[in-house]
Amino acid sequence: MDTQHSAEALAAKVGETMFAVDVASKDTMGMELLLCAPGQARMRMQVREFHLNGHGICHGGFIFTLADSTFAFACNSHNNNAVAAAASIEFLKPAQLGDVLTCSGVEQVLSGRHGVYDMTVCNQRDEVIALFRGKSAQIAGTVVNP
Numbered sequence: 001m002d003t004q005h006s007a008e009a010l011a012a013k014v015g016e017t018m019f020a021v022d023v024a025s026k027d028t029m030g031m032e033l034l035l036c037a038p039g040q041a042r043m044r045m046q047v048r049e050f051h052l053n054g055h056g057i058c059h060g061g062f063i064f065t066l067a068d069s070t071f072a073f074a075c076n077s078h079n080n081n082a083v084a085a086a087a088s089i090e091f092l093k094p095a096q097l098g099d100v101l102t103c104s105g106v107e108q109v110l111s112g113r114h115g116v117y118d119m120t121v122c123n124q125r126d127e128v129i130a131l132f133r134g135k136s137a138q139i140a141g142t143v144v145n146p
Contacts, residue, residue, distance in 0.1 A: 058096070064087075064132070106118055115136040116133065
């Protein structure tokens with residue numbers, strides 16, 4: 001197996017392993033992991049009634065959580081344990097009840113123990129809902145035994 005395919009297989013295994021025990025993303029929020037590849041990830045979530053705020057739109061904290069979860073899969077995809085060191089979000093458009101939000105994340109730079117990742121959250125009409133940037137820090141250990 002060549003290096004690219006083995007890196008892709010390892011990232012997929014990392015995603016599968018993390019998602020299996022990710023109670024917050026999977027069970028509490030109802031997210032789906034669509035992709036975990038080297039330096040990238042994609043997740044999806046449908047906006048349900050319990051996601052709505054006092055304005056009847058999706059609470060920004062839930063949109064942030066979708067982006068933060070996607071960030072977690074992207075920054076751990078190389079099988080080095082990584083956590084968020086910082087994150088920020090720009091909310092650009094409200095998400096409505098029933099909207100299907102997809103967050104796609106990509107690694108911008110990985111240097112030493114630190115990485116920078118950009119997430120884009122879109123609705124089912126491909127309208128950008130939010131932009132998120134996260135900075136990761138690697139900690140000891142791996143997600144799976146290689």
